[in-house]
Amino acid sequence: RKTLPVSLLYVDSTDEMMPKDGRARPDFRVMGQDASFTNNEFLNIKAVDVEHILDHIGNYPSVKGIVENVGAVKSAIGSLGQAAGQKRRAGRLLFAANAIAYVNALKNAYGRCDAISHNAEKTNIHIFAGLSGGTGSGSIVDVVLQTRKTFPDAIINVYAMMPEMHLPKADMD
Numbered sequence: 001r002k003t004l005p006v007s008l009l010y011v012d013s014t015d016e017m018m019p020k021d022g023r024a025r026p027d028f029r030v031m032g033q034d035a036s037f038t039n040n041e042f043l044n045i046k047a048v049d050v051e052h053i054l055d056h057i058g059n060y061p062s063v064k065g066i067v068e069n070v071g072a073v074k075s076a077i078g079s080l081g082q083a084a085g086q087k088r089r090a091g092r093l094l095f096a097a098n099a100i101a102y103v104n105a106l107k108n109a110y111g112r113c114d115a116i117s118h119n120a121e122k123t124n125i126h127i128f129a130g131l132s133g134g135t136g137s138g139s140i141v142d143v144v145l146q147t148r149k150t151f152p153d154a155i156i157n158v159y160a161m162m163p164e165m166h167l168p169k170a171d172m173d
Helices: 050-055 070-077 088-097 099-117 135-150
Strands: 010-012 042-044 124-130 155-161
Touching (some): 042 099, 050 088, 124 135
């Protein structure tokens, strides 16, 4: 990984895919090598809880623009628990509150690639998002927008996935 002009940036509202206790994840091995995400490849967008963001909306101008009625949003989202609580609106709010951190992390990932390739003319960005939960489905449009604003000449490919095990059930809203 250190010799290829490829960087990873894993953005999520939970760290469940990250190595624990300093040990590599056994399920993230490729050809006998550790392929776990490193700390500089991970951006946790739930450092601040959505309820705190809504209670202090004036401190989050990037969120304030997408929330017209704080009470209605709080009522719709409810208590989230882990991650974005499988709620699109919560995922969007979490991303909006961390948009600047995302852009900075994206620029850092680009810098790691450029340090290897020294060829900024061919920038390809691949965005993977799961659409069954709250984080990916809530933030995908904003992720693409911020990525395009940051790298206007890049080729951007989006892979939006609906994992089979999370397909909507008849009783789901």
